[in-house]
Amino acid sequence: MTDMLTIARPDDFHLHLRDGAMLQGVLPETTRHFARALVMPNLLPPVVTTADARAYRDRILAVQPEAAGFTPLMTLYLTETTDPEDVALGAAEGLIAAVKLYPAGATTNSASGVRNFDAVRAVLERMAEIGLPLSVHGEVTDPRVDIFDREAVFIDTVLDPLRSATPGLRVVMEHITTAEGVAYARAGGPDLAATITTHHLILNRNHLLAGGIRPHYYCLPVAKRESHRLALRAAATSGEPGFFLGTDSAPHIDALKEHACGCAGCFTATNSLPVLAQVFEDMGALARLEGFTSRHGAAFYRLPPNTGTMTLERRANPLQLPEKILTGAGPVTVFDPGFPLYWHVAP
Numbered sequence: 001m002t003d004m005l006t007i008a009r010p011d012d013f014h015l016h017l018r019d020g021a022m023l024q025g026v027l028p029e030t031t032r033h034f035a036r037a038l039v040m041p042n043l044l045p046p047v048v049t050t051a052d053a054r055a056y057r058d059r060i061l062a063v064q065p066e067a068a069g070f071t072p073l074m075t076l077y078l079t080e081t082t083d084p085e086d087v088a089l090g091a092a093e094g095l096i097a098a099v100k101l102y103p104a105g106a107t108t109n110s111a112s113g114v115r116n117f118d119a120v121r122a123v124l125e126r127m128a129e130i131g132l133p134l135s136v137h138g139e140v141t142d143p144r145v146d147i148f149d150r151e152a153v154f155i156d157t158v159l160d161p162l163r164s165a166t167p168g169l170r171v172v173m174e175h176i177t178t179a180e181g182v183a184y185a186r187a188g189g190p191d192l193a194a195t196i197t198t199h200h201l202i203l204n205r206n207h208l209l210a211g212g213i214r215p216h217y218y219c220l221p222v223a224k225r226e227s228h229r230l231a232l233r234a235a236a237t238s239g240e241p242g243f244f245l246g247t248d249s250a251p252h253i254d255a256l257k258e259h260a261c262g263c264a265g266c267f268t269a270t271n272s273l274p275v276l277a278q279v280f281e282d283m284g285a286l287a288r289l290e291g292f293t294s295r296h297g298a299a300f301y302r303l304p305p306n307t308g309t310m311t312l313e314r315r316a317n318p319l320q321l322p323e324k325i326l327t328g329a330g331p332v333t334v335f336d337p338g339f340p341l342y343w344h345v346a347p
């Protein structure tokens, strides 16, 4: 049995870092393992302009642990008033790595998202010209559509028409959760990719709902039935370059998760690598872990591969992690995969 694995340092192509005391509390959990992360712009108010993104990046760098060697990759929150020129300038200076599309109302802090896709046409066309990826939260928000169907309906009614109308637009389907998402990403050619989270490789909707409601497993898109989880595991471990890691680690304080109307988000920054190593081992695909965590995403985003390495060791004793991270904003529960973690990241 393999018990030691050295890979290029991983990147996280979908991460929520928040701001202020929460940012300060959660950032070390990411910088400990990841070289770079695509930082989501759904702050309140959202990160809309290149100037907003520069200021946010500077706030991240200001609280980054010394010698972390971490590079935040910034995103802009697409609104119906986004200026194509501002996006192009941010991309040209190397600050902006992607523009994020949230359908209005789809998830946490998405009220400023897009309702009328004609209003963002000029931005999308400019992005297609310069090769800047659109990172998409792929769920419709129509209350008539069942929450478990919202990803599949989005693909058919929004994403496919949007891609046909904007040839050359490079798109990342964020945090796919369905077999339909896997199939669509697979068929999309080199301009389409998909991120897969750590927790969607572990959870199906029974984990969330059967035998008691488990608020720390509630995230968006919501975990689906088991057949979809299996499709995601097959995709992540396939070695195909169009699938890569975006943890969607999304911290909320416990008081807001364990609540009558609990927030969506799983906090996986702390243990994603040990969990993923276990998943890939279980799938007989440890040799493909590096592609998923450290190669495919950088290649899609046209970034140089990381030069540093990370070594994972399978030890006899399971990893002992704190149940919660104590941030200045309040405690944040670390994702519980439901099984012991024998893979340790070597110091």
Ligand code: NCD
Pocket: 016, 042, 107, 108, 137, 218, 219, 220, 221, 248, 250, 251, 264, 265, 266
């Ligand atoms: C994210 C958050 O909390 O910002 N929550 C989540 O469940 N993933 C928003 C998102 O990415 O949808």
Ligand code: ZN
Pocket: 014, 015, 016, 040, 248, 250
């Ligand atoms: Zn997210």
